[in-house]
Amino acid sequence: xxxxxxxxxxxxxxxxxxxxLLMASVQAVAGLPxxxxxxxxxxxxxxxxxxxxxxxxxxxxxxxxxxxxNRYAPLLETLSGKYRGKAVFWLVYxxxxxxxxxxxxxxxxxxxxxxxxRDTRRxxxxxxxxxxxxxxxxxxxxxxxxxxxxxxxxxxxxxxxRPAATTHELDDAISAALAGKKPTPDHAxxxxxxxxxxx
Amino acid sequence: MKRATETxxxxxxxxxxxxxxxxxxxASAALPEHSQSEAQKTRTVTFARDIAPVVxxxxxxxxxxxxxGPFPLITYGEVKSHARQIADVTxxxxxxxxxxxxxxxxxxxxxxxxxxxxxLFQSWVDAGMPEGDPADLPPTPEFPSGWQLGEPDLVxxxxxxxxxxxxxxxxxxxxxxxxxxNSSRFVKAIEIHPGNKRLVHHxxxxxxxxxxxxxxxxxxxxGFAGMELQIESESFDPDGHFLFWKPGSAPVIEPxxxxxxxxxENDLVLNAHLQPSGKPESIQPSIGIYFTEQPATRFPxxxxxxxxxxxxxxxxxxxxxxxxxxxxPESVELLALYPHAHYLCREMLATARLPxxxxxxxxxxxxxxxxxxxxxxxxxxxxxxxxTTVVMxxxxxxxxxxxxxxxxxxxxxxxxxxxxxxxxxxWLQVLPEARPAGxxxxxxxxxxxLARHHTENNPADFAAHYNLAAMLQARGALEESARHxxxxxxxxxxxxxxxxxxxxALLASGExxxxxxxxxxxxxxxxxxxxxHYNLGIALAGAGEFKLAAKEFAEAARLKPADSGAEANLGAxxxxxxxxxxxxxxxxxxxxxxxxxxxxxxxxEALRDRP
Numbered sequence: 001x002x003x004x005x006x007x008x009x010x011x012x013x014x015x016x017x018x019x020x021l022l023m024a025s026v027q028a029v030a031g032l033p034x035x036x037x038x039x040x041x042x043x044x045x046x047x048x049x050x051x052x053x054x055x056x057x058x059x060x061x062x063x064x065x066x067x068x069x070n071r072y073a074p075l076l077e078t079l080s081g082k083y084r085g086k087a088v089f090w091l092v093y094x095x096x097x098x099x100x101x102x103x104x105x106x107x108x109x110x111x112x113x114x115x116x117x118r119d120t121r122r123x124x125x126x127x128x129x130x131x132x133x134x135x136x137x138x139x140x141x142x143x144x145x146x147x148x149x150x151x152x153x154x155x156x157x158x159x160x161x162r163p164a165a166t167t168h169e170l171d172d173a174i175s176a177a178l179a180g181k182k183p184t185p186d187h188a189x190x191x192x193x194x195x196x197x198x199x
Numbered sequence: 200m201k202r203a204t205e206t207x208x209x210x211x212x213x214x215x216x217x218x219x220x221x222x223x224x225x226a227s228a229a230l231p232e233h234s235q236s237e238a239q240k241t242r243t244v245t246f247a248r249d250i251a252p253v254v255x256x257x258x259x260x261x262x263x264x265x266x267x268g269p270f271p272l273i274t275y276g277e278v279k280s281h282a283r284q285i286a287d288v289t290x291x292x293x294x295x296x297x298x299x300x301x302x303x304x305x306x307x308x309x310x311x312x313x314x315x316x317x318x319l320f321q322s323w324v325d326a327g328m329p330e331g332d333p334a335d336l337p338p339t340p341e342f343p344s345g346w347q348l349g350e351p352d353l354v355x356x357x358x359x360x361x362x363x364x365x366x367x368x369x370x371x372x373x374x375x376x377x378x379x380x381n382s383s384r385f386v387k388a389i390e391i392h393p394g395n396k397r398l399v400h401h402x403x404x405x406x407x408x409x410x411x412x413x414x415x416x417x418x419x420x421x422g423f424a425g426m427e428l429q430i431e432s433e434s435f436d437p438d439g440h441f442l443f444w445k446p447g448s449a450p451v452i453e454p455x456x457x458x459x460x461x462x463x464e465n466d467l468v469l470n471a472h473l474q475p476s477g478k479p480e481s482i483q484p485s486i487g488i489y490f491t492e493q494p495a496t497r498f499p500x501x502x503x504x505x506x507x508x509x510x511x512x513x514x515x516x517x518x519x520x521x522x523x524x525x526x527x528p529e530s531v532e533l534l535a536l537y538p539h540a541h542y543l544c545r546e547m548l549a550t551a552r553l554p555x556x557x558x559x560x561x562x563x564x565x566x567x568x569x570x571x572x573x574x575x576x577x578x579x580x581x582x583x584x585x586x587t588t589v590v591m592x593x594x595x596x597x598x599x600x601x602x603x604x605x606x607x608x609x610x611x612x613x614x615x616x617x618x619x620x621x622x623x624x625x626w627l628q629v630l631p632e633a634r635p636a637g638x639x640x641x642x643x644x645x646x647x648x649l650a651r652h653h654t655e656n657n658p659a660d661f662a663a664h665y666n667l668a669a670m671l672q673a674r675g676a677l678e679e680s681a682r683h684x685x686x687x688x689x690x691x692x693x694x695x696x697x698x699x700x701x702x703x704a705l706l707a708s709g710e711x712x713x714x715x716x717x718x719x720x721x722x723x724x725x726x727x728x729x730x731x732h733y734n735l736g737i738a739l740a741g742a743g744e745f746k747l748a749a750k751e752f753a754e755a756a757r758l759k760p761a762d763s764g765a766e767a768n769l770g771a772x773x774x775x776x777x778x779x780x781x782x783x784x785x786x787x788x789x790x791x792x793x794x795x796x797x798x799x800x801x802x803x804e805a806l807r808d809r810p
Contacts, residue, residue: 162602
């Protein structure tokens with residue numbers, strides 16, 4: 001279903017005004033997911049689905065001031081290293097108030113090497129059905145959402161963490177997607193900050 | 200024969216890591232239960248009128264820039280951007296963090312929210328989070344940066360920073376601050392700046408009068424790891440103060456007369472519970488000390504109920520109860536409570552059975568969470584008459600359903616100092632009823648009764664035997680004292696602190712050869728142990744071995760060049776050996792160090808009178 005938009009984004013190098021025009025046309029098509037407003041930290045529109053080029057795509061929704069997000073940074077880096085070359089990882093910042101320079105500092109502070117996107121229009125949020133930071137979404141090679149929800153069960157609730165996670169939903173979901181299987185579960189509630197609280 | 204000064208021995212006190220103080224927020228109880236719920240029905244909840252007063256009072260002390268809260272909650276935008284989360288965490292009573300239920304005593308810093316206040320947040324979210332009329336907004340709370348109590352009289356900084364890894368479990372680290380004081384001072388407040396407040400869950404500061412914690416540092420100033428801290432404290436000066444820090448806490452200023460004495464060569468040890476944030480972080484705590492000219496006139500004491508011996512929790516057991524009870528031999532006022540356990544504990548209850556038969560709940564924590572432990576100071580002191588029995592009853596869950604269980608799968612757990620071990624402790628800070636001068640120190644009576652209770656409860660309790668022995672020694676019950684030191688020594692063979700104390704007790708009861716044996720063991724076990732060399736010198740002098748005695752006093756004087764007692768005793772031993780000139784020099788040195796040293800003065804006079 002998403003394939004239709006891919007050729008458009010393969011020419012993403014075009015001017016931003018052009019991208020905006022394209023956007024308008026995309027929005028006109030009912031039901032077609034709108035990811036066109038996600039942008040990289042230089043402000044250029046970037047479509048992670050196009051960039052994945054048929055690989056498994058992992059979106060990680062985070063927020064600079066969400067302590068639970070931040071505590072996951074080392075694990076997210078470990079997972080992205082584990083699947084390097086097989087799955088494509090993006091950090092997604094849905095908070096409009098978090099500027100590119102703010103985000104760059106955050107990436108440096110937490111030693112992130114995973115590339116980052118801003119999703120100020122919540123297009124990726126919508127497509128990934130994300131409600132919380134931190135939350136993950138896994139898309140298969142056809143761009144279908146196969147898992148969304150918590151990274152693992154480290155947090156039981158706010159301020160209530162297990163000494164270590166005992167289930168590893170995101171890791172398992174990526175493995176399943178790479179093997180062409182449907183992850184089980186395909187959703188698990190995340191604990192963290194509500195995206196709906198953001199402007 | 201020259202007189203020798205009194206022997207020296209420390210007292211063991213267990214103090215625990217990880218404590219908190221509370222917010223100096225006006226008690227939320229001030230809000231009438233129904234005033235707002237009526238109002239809510241008739242008008243839209245707005246930030247300015249309804250939300251801001253609650254947030255400013257109950258959230259902002261931690262949630263402002265530079266404080267421990269992970270995001271600020273001051274402006275409309277800041278609060279709005281976490282509105283659903285606030286509604287959620289307040290509804291679940293996870294925030295503000297406050298463990299006690301309302302059925303116990305009232306605490307000075309109760310940050311508990313009322314139901315109508317909690318309901319406001321959801322109503323606000325439902326109404327679309329309107330800002331309202333800015334004219335309704337209460338004044339923005341001000342949080343002074345830097346030292347809350349103003350510029351301290353003395354600032355001490357940890358010698359080296361400690362690096363917390365980006366990930367992994369909780370970390371417990373102890374920093375030692377060396378006091379530069381050259382005379383004793385009274386302290387009315389200590390403000391703890393733990394460094395990056397978002398990393399430090401809580402911290403507990405202990406006065407180490409004998410520099411005993413330094414022995415645990417791998418290198419001087421490095422600090423050392425450990426969740427629980429055992430320090431040795433001076434015998435007859437049990438310090439009854441909790442010094443702790445938790446996020447958002449205001450430093451406590453002790454009321455007049457309740458000051459804490461700080462002596463030269465005292466160390467202050469900060470036991471900090473740290474939590475990795477996701478990036479490597481470094482912290483270097485500092486503490487600000489505020490002196491007072493008013494000496495301590497009232498002496499609170501810390502009493503510890505515990506039953507660690509009973510902690511042997513089978514894997515999977517979800518309802519394991521441990522209890523202890525202690526009857527107060529003195530009338531006291533209860534000032535504060537500090538319940539302590541690790542991750543398996545689920546529920547805590549402390550009650551008092553009063554002499555008239557009434558039973559009173561002191562504190563009930565229905566859902567224990569180590570992360571939010573605190574010292575709970577009473578809003579008003581609670582009198583507990585002599586004969587009151589304090590009862591603690593803790594419940595543990597060692598099943599897999601307890602998410603905090605550090606073992607996967609659950610394992611049998613017993614008492615210990617590590618995070619995977621358990622504890623069952625309840626500390627009470629009490630102020631004993633004053634007695635007319637000369638009628639004994641009620642603190643000693645309390646400590647002796649408590650130590651005796653613990654030896655009876657747990658014959659393998661090293662600290663209890665040691666402390667009971669120290670109390671007995673202090674009131675001259677030397678034979679029984681020596682028995683308990685011996686029991687302690689059987690539990691920790693070769694422990695230099697015990698060998699020294701036992702030697703001192705034997706010496707006092709005239710068993711000199713036995714005293715020499717134990718004091719020699721203490722000095723051999725820890726060659727830099729001043730007290731052991733000093734006491735051994737006295738014992739050897741008592742046995743007429745003045746040459747050996749002089750050697751020990753010389754070693755003591757070398758270890759502590761500013762100690763006039765060691766110099767005076769060295770002079771006395773040399774005088775016995777006929778070394779008149781040398782003896783005079785050491786007596787004079789002792790008098791330079793302390794002009795009031797009676798032993799040196801009298802011996803010097805005697806020597807001068809002699810042809």
